Amino acid sequence: MFLESKTLVRKSLNNEKLQSIKVADIDIALQMLKTYLNAQDINPLLTALETLRTNPQNEAYQEQVVSAFHECRLQGAVLTYAPWLHIFASDDPFGE
Numbered sequence: 095m096f097l098e099s100k101t102l103v104r105k106s107l108n109n110e111k112l113q114s115i116k117v118a119d120i121d122i123a124l125q126m127l128k129t130y131l132n133a134q135d136i137n138p139l140l141t142a143l144e145t146l147r148t149n150p151q152n153e154a155y156q157e158q159v160v161s162a163f164h165e166c167r168l169q170g171a172v173l174t175y176a177p178w179l180h181i182f183a184s185d186d187p188f189g190e
Contacts, residue, residue, distance in 0.1 A: 112151070112153075112156055112181065113151060115146070115150040115151070115156075115178075115181075116150065117147055117150060119178055120143055120146060120147040120150065121147065122176075123143060123175070123176035123178070123179065124140065124143055124144065124147070126175035126176055127139070127140060127143075127172065127175050127176055128140065129175075130171075130175050131168060131171055131172070131175065135167070135168055136166055136168060136172065138162040138165060138166070139159070139162040139163060139166050139172065141162070142155070142158040142159040142161070142162040142163075143159060143162075145158060146158070146159050156182075159179075159182055160182045163179060163182045163183065169183070
C-alpha cells in the first residue's frame with residue numbers, strides 16, 4: 095500500500111514537471127545548444143526539441159525528447175546549457 099502511494103506521488107510530481115515546460119524555455123535551450131555545441135553531435139535532440147516546441151505538453155513529443163536525450167553522448171554538456179532538461183534524465187520521467 096505504501097509503495098503504491100509513493101508511486102502515485104512520484105507520478106504526480108513528474109507530471110507536474112512535464113506540464114511546466116514552456117515554449118520560452120525550449121527556445122532558450124535551442125539557442126544555447128546551437129550556440130555552444132556542435133549541432134551535428136546533437137541533431138536528434140535538437141529536432142525533438144523543435145518538435146516539442148510546437149506543443150510542449152504533447153506526451154509523444156516529450157517521449158521523443160526523452161529518447162533523443164538518452165541516446166545523446168553529450169548529456170552533461172546538454173544539461174550545462176539546458177539544465178531544465180534534467181526532468182528527462184530519469185529512467186522513467188513519466189512515472190510509469
